[in-house]
Amino acid sequence: MSAPAATQPQQDEAAKAAAALDAALTKYKVAGDIGAKALKSVIAAAKAGSTVGELCKVGDDAVAEGTSTVYKSDKKLQKGSAFPTTISINNIICNNAPLPNSDAAKTALKDGDVVKIQLGAHIDGFPAISAETIVVGADKSKPAEGPAADAIKAAFTGAEAAIRLLKPGAITTEVSKEVEKAIKQFGCRAVEGMQTNQVEQNVIDGKKKIVLNAAPEQRPEAFKLDEGDVFAVDISVTSSAEGKPKTDEGATTIYKKTGSTYLLKMATSRKVFSEIQKKAGAFPFTIAMLEDERGRTMGVRECVNHNLLTSFDAQYDGAAGAVTAQFFFTAVVTAKGAIRVTPEPSWYSDEVVKSGKSVEDEGLKTLLAQPVRQQGKKAAKKAAAASAEKKA
Numbered sequence: 001m002s003a004p005a006a007t008q009p010q011q012d013e014a015a016k017a018a019a020a021l022d023a024a025l026t027k028y029k030v031a032g033d034i035g036a037k038a039l040k041s042v043i044a045a046a047k048a049g050s051t052v053g054e055l056c057k058v059g060d061d062a063v064a065e066g067t068s069t070v071y072k073s074d075k076k077l078q079k080g081s082a083f084p085t086t087i088s089i090n091n092i093i094c095n096n097a098p099l100p101n102s103d104a105a106k107t108a109l110k111d112g113d114v115v116k117i118q119l120g121a122h123i124d125g126f127p128a129i130s131a132e133t134i135v136v137g138a139d140k141s142k143p144a145e146g147p148a149a150d151a152i153k154a155a156f157t158g159a160e161a162a163i164r165l166l167k168p169g170a171i172t173t174e175v176s177k178e179v180e181k182a183i184k185q186f187g188c189r190a191v192e193g194m195q196t197n198q199v200e201q202n203v204i205d206g207k208k209k210i211v212l213n214a215a216p217e218q219r220p221e222a223f224k225l226d227e228g229d230v231f232a233v234d235i236s237v238t239s240s241a242e243g244k245p246k247t248d249e250g251a252t253t254i255y256k257k258t259g260s261t262y263l264l265k266m267a268t269s270r271k272v273f274s275e276i277q278k279k280a281g282a283f284p285f286t287i288a289m290l291e292d293e294r295g296r297t298m299g300v301r302e303c304v305n306h307n308l309l310t311s312f313d314a315q316y317d318g319a320a321g322a323v324t325a326q327f328f329f330t331a332v333v334t335a336k337g338a339i340r341v342t343p344e345p346s347w348y349s350d351e352v353v354k355s356g357k358s359v360e361d362e363g364l365k366t367l368l369a370q371p372v373r374q375q376g377k378k379a380a381k382k383a384a385a386a387s388a389e390k391k392a
Contacts, residue, residue: 010391023226024126024201025332028230031082031121032128032330036343038062039130042085042117043347046109047142048136052087053105056097059085059119067121071325080279082120082204083224084254084286089113089275092323093191093236093245093315097253097286104251111137114148116326122283125202129232129327130342135353138381143354147239153355154186156348158235159327161364162210163372166231166331166338172210175220179235180212182364186357189213189243191236191317191324199232202282204256212236230341231332236326240319254286255300262306265310268292271300273308284312301372337373 042059060081087098090113098104109115113136120129133152135144144152149295161182165175183190198206208229211220237243253290257276262328264270279289290296303309317324327345331338359365 009212023308025339025341027123027126028128028330028332031067031079031123031126032096032130032340032342034063034066034070034121035119035128035130036346037066037083038085038119038121039117039132040346042119043132045132046117046134046136048109048111049110051105052096052098052107052109053100053102054087055087055117056085056105057100059117063119063121067378068125071123078281079123080121080283081285082122082283083118083129084284085117085119086254088116088118088324091238091317091324092116092252093238093317093320093324094118094326095164095254095312095364096251097288098251099253099358109136112148114144114151114323114325118326118328120283120373125282127199127204127232127283128330128341129204130330131234131326132345133325133327134346138352140349140351141219143352145356147321147323148325149341149353149355150186151188151237151239151323152348152353153184153357154188155235155325155327156345156353157185157359157368158183158190158237159233159329160368162233162235163329163331163338163340164370165369166225166233166333168225168226168227168333168335169228171222171356172208172225173220175210175280176212176214176220177223178364178367179210181361182359182368183235183237185359185361185364186350186355188237188239189241191245191315192243193218193245194234194236196231199230204232204283223247225333227333227335230330232328232330233334234328235327238317238319238322238324238326240317240322242319243317245315246318247313247315249311249313252311253286253288253314254284254312254359255287255304255309256280256312257282258307258310260307262308264302264306264308266298266302267293269299269302276303276309334373337371338375
């Protein structure tokens with residue numbers, strides 16, 4: 001028996017939903033392009049001698065400038081940073097955005113440093129967050145090798161596997177297993193408990209999560225991926241045997257509103273929270289943006305104590321000689337395969353990252369050989385012809 005034809009109201013609702021998804025996708029992509037340009041600016045500035053504080057400023061300024069030039073006619077539309085620029089070196093895993101005048105901000109890069117650069121932009125609350133890992137001073141004539149190359153290639157390969165697994169019907173826990181398997185091909189581990197989160201308008205930590213190397217007590221819930229889901233995919237790896245992150249609370253500068261309510265007692269705290277609402281909205285921010293340098297510490301502390309804010313703690317791997325690497329992208333799940341809203345990494349190439357290890361698992365080889373998105377017959381023939389011409 002054939003399915004009953006859709007009624008006109010049903011057709012209208014479907015058309016409305018499709019139009020809303022298209023409009024959202026456009027905003028995600030605009031945010032992604034702005035973030036990509038900002039990321040390239042930071043990569044270009046990341047030379048030996050440049051400091052962490054300088055690089056954070058380059059990224060944050062580029063995002064602010066980029067978002068200021070789009071959707072200018074809509075005065076009510078919110079736009080700006082979806083995640084502050086972080087510069088995490090060597091064994092530091094993530095969330096390193098030191099205050100401008102701190103000693104940590106004055107840390108200078110050296111040739112051979114493995115640097116994770118993460119940032120994000122949003123348009124109308126639709127966030128696009130990305131990250132790349134580079135090696136200072138490495139290029140085709142002097143490629144990265146050893147544990148640094150292994151960790152970077154592990155993270156890159158994990159990301160390449162992840163984007164091919166983002167399909168309707170896929171189960172989050174199964175995606176985790178395959179990505180972890182890809183990372184282990186290079187003698188590395190996913191950082192314990194790192195999460196890929198579903199994102200939506202004004203939300204960067206939605207219900208569906210893909211947890212890598214989950215701790216026994218985490219037991220992540222299994223979710224089915226649906227068409228239209230958007231994920232901020234975090235592939236963070238380490239060369240250490242256990243992959244357990246440690247928290248440096250003294251280095252934490254990034255926070256985000258929780259959505260909880262509480263009547264703050266101190267006037268300073270109320271002023272700080274009002275400024276956060278106005279400048280950051282639903283997105284993570286660094287306390288460096290707050291004007292009252294004296295009052296912000298007390299104000300943020302009261303907000304955290306009463307669950308108005310949650311922290312994004314600076315994390316590191318304490319194992320001797322550990323090297324960490326990260327690739328982060330934002331993508332939409334569709335029936336034909338995931339659509340990137342943040343462009344592909346710009347620094348990484350097999351000629352610059354020379355790992356002595358490679359993917360040996362046949363199932364992973366097959367997965368990685370697949371295109372991210374299904375092609376129509378004409379496109380497939382054209383791609384096949386181009387491949388044959390290249391081999392000839």
